[in-house]
Amino acid sequence: xxxxxxxxxxxxxxxxxxxxxxxxxxxxxxxxxxxxxxxxxxxxxxxxxxxxxxxxxxxxxxxxxxxxxxxxxxxxxxxxxxxxxxxxxxxxxxxxxxxxxxxxxxxxxxxxxxxxxxxxxxxxxxxxxxxxxxxxxxxxxxxxxxxxxxxxxxxxxxxxxxxxxxxxxxxxxxxxxxxxxxxxxxxxxxxxxxxxxxxxxxxxxxxxxxxxxxxxxxxxxxxxxxxxxxxxxxxxxxxxxxxxxxxxxxx
Amino acid sequence: xxxxxxxxxxxxxxxxxxxxxxxxxxxxxxxxxxxxxxxxxxxxxxxxxxxxxxxxxxxxxxxxxxxxxxxxxxxxxxxxxxxxxxxxxxxxxxxxxxxxxxxxxxxxxxxxxxxxxxxxxxxxxxxxxxxxxxxxxxxxxxxxxxxxxxxxxxxxxxxxxxxxxxxxxxxxxxxxxxxxxxxxxxxxxxxxxxxxxxxxxxxxxxxxxxxxxxxxxxxxxxxxxxxxxxxxxxxxxxxxxxxxxxxxxxx
DNA sequence: GTTTGTGAACCACTTCACAGCC
DNA sequence: GGCTGTGAAGTGGTTCACAAAC
Numbered sequence: 001x002x003x004x005x006x007x008x009x010x011x012x013x014x015x016x017x018x019x020x021x022x023x024x025x026x027x028x029x030x031x032x033x034x035x036x037x038x039x040x041x042x043x044x045x046x047x048x049x050x051x052x053x054x055x056x057x058x059x060x061x062x063x064x065x066x067x068x069x070x071x072x073x074x075x076x077x078x079x080x081x082x083x084x085x086x087x088x089x090x091x092x093x094x095x096x097x098x099x100x101x102x103x104x105x106x107x108x109x110x111x112x113x114x115x116x117x118x119x120x121x122x123x124x125x126x127x128x129x130x131x132x133x134x135x136x137x138x139x140x141x142x143x144x145x146x147x148x149x150x151x152x153x154x155x156x157x158x159x160x161x162x163x164x165x166x167x168x169x170x171x172x173x174x175x176x177x178x179x180x181x182x183x184x185x186x187x188x189x190x191x192x193x194x195x196x197x198x199x200x201x202x203x204x205x206x207x208x209x210x211x212x213x214x215x216x217x218x219x220x221x222x223x224x225x226x227x228x229x230x231x232x233x234x235x236x237x238x239x240x241x242x243x244x245x246x247x248x249x250x251x
Numbered sequence: 252x253x254x255x256x257x258x259x260x261x262x263x264x265x266x267x268x269x270x271x272x273x274x275x276x277x278x279x280x281x282x283x284x285x286x287x288x289x290x291x292x293x294x295x296x297x298x299x300x301x302x303x304x305x306x307x308x309x310x311x312x313x314x315x316x317x318x319x320x321x322x323x324x325x326x327x328x329x330x331x332x333x334x335x336x337x338x339x340x341x342x343x344x345x346x347x348x349x350x351x352x353x354x355x356x357x358x359x360x361x362x363x364x365x366x367x368x369x370x371x372x373x374x375x376x377x378x379x380x381x382x383x384x385x386x387x388x389x390x391x392x393x394x395x396x397x398x399x400x401x402x403x404x405x406x407x408x409x410x411x412x413x414x415x416x417x418x419x420x421x422x423x424x425x426x427x428x429x430x431x432x433x434x435x436x437x438x439x440x441x442x443x444x445x446x447x448x449x450x451x452x453x454x455x456x457x458x459x460x461x462x463x464x465x466x467x468x469x470x471x472x473x474x475x476x477x478x479x480x481x482x483x484x485x486x487x488x489x490x491x492x493x494x495x496x497x498x499x500x501x502x
Numbered sequence: 503g504t505t506t507g508t509g510a511a512c513c514a515c516t517t518c519a520c521a522g523c524c
Numbered sequence: 525g526g527c528t529g530t531g532a533a534g535t536g537g538t539t540c541a542c543a544a545a546c
Binding site for chain 1: 444463470477
């Protein structure tokens with residue numbers, strides 16, 4: 001999702017591979033899994049587990065153990081052979097790599113049903129994301145109180161972002177407004193955008209966009225469901241099996 | 252996300268490559284992009300464009316032209332050399348492959364803020380997804396009217412699913428309830444689940460799960476933002492450049 | 503004995519580059 | 525001349541399998 005041009009072979013920020021500090025380039029696929037490991041580690045810590053093997057962590061995260069080890073090896077060498085990983089230590093390093101040691105301000109643009117849901121979502125604060133402002137283009141909504149915040153007008157975006165230390169912009173507007181909102185966010189200095197509108201946002205280099213599109217997810221499910229039905233009718237191929245992101249078992 | 256164990260080389264459902272009907276196995280990555288092409292094609296059709304090149308479609312979809320051609324070639328040979336693709340024809344075939352020619356019933360489980368947002372989301376019906384029922388475990392919410400539907404109790408799930416022709420279940424409950432809800436959906440015959448709860452769902456083989464996790468997306472953005480800041484401080488490597496899912500330009 | 507960390511093999515996907523067809 | 529469809533090459537990611545470390 002977030003593309004990243006590779007840097008030159010001589011990376012000045014490259015670490016030594018086991019000391020503190022981020023080591024080398026972390027693959028995109030690994031980055032996308034770190035939050036999943038983080039969640040599993042938090043669960044383990046809450047269950048008073050102090051040490052965890054790649055095998056067990058893989059199970060909790062729904063991936064394969066070799067992948068866990070390779071992923072974690074990109075962060076440094078924080079495991080102990082014959083023992084496993086110290087949960088608290090790993091928790092700390094994964095958080096650090098993800099940049100979760102400092103809080104990050106979030107502004108939500110668009111206070112429709114989705115904006116309401118996001119403004120009231122508890123999961124954000126748990127990981128250090130603070131919703132600092134709600135903004136809407138509709139003056140009728142300005143002044144309304146939602147999730148402990150007062151809705152402000154879109155035109156104030158610039159002031160809000162510089163004043164409130166906002167790092168991430170969430171676009172929860174209709175498709176037609178999304179590009180304009182993204183432009184304003186970028187203009188105001190936001191370099192990370194989470195887009196819920198079903199449109200392709202165009203942003204300058206250096207700005208990261210991730211998109212969440214309900215309708216696309218349903219269409220993908222529809223494809224596999226249809227194909228599954230076809231298999232059932234025609235008879236599946238000798239070893240056909242459909243599994244899931246959730247079910248690591250691929251036999 | 253939706254894993255798919257490869258079938259044996261001798262696939263009985265394999266087509267001939269250009270006639271009607273689905274041809275061979277379509278790569279997962281391609282499936283995930285088809286909805287994006289579909290959206291671009293709808294836009295083109297609305298703009299009265301009758302023919303489109305892979306170049307132009309790539310631009311609209313935010314990918315590279317060779318990828319568009321390879322992706323579309325998996326569906327069959329629906330373009331004309333020297334001309335491009337007929338928009339309506341391609342629209343039809345992409346819809347067909349995705350299984351969007353028939354409507355699909357959706358049940359939303361969990362009528363909190365997110366459930367409300369989903370129940371009122373317009374984007375569903377446009378692609379043939381019909382929200383047929385809303386369900387919640389909280390009896391206080393049962394009977395409430397949301398988005399034109401009356402909330403029913405979770406215990407009625409089985410009856411609702413068989414009675415209303417529901418193909419897809421959307422889990423919009425708190426994390427703690429999600430696995431139980433998924434089990435009930437599967438039990439009732441649902442084979443496609445869209446999960447918004449921040450937990451790993453375990454489902455039997457043959458059931459597809461796709462997950463949408465807000466908090467994970469924010470954490471990924473956080474990683475790239477932090478890394479970006481580090482670059483700025485240390486000075487980027489000679490040809491470092493950060494781009495986006497939205498910006499195909501990778502120079 | 504157990505479990506990590508990692509080369510090497512493997513696989514899926516992307517991109518190139520051009521033959522084939524309009 | 526223009527654009528698709530596709531082998532071939534390239535890239536990134538996964539999985540295997542085992543030596544090293546406890």
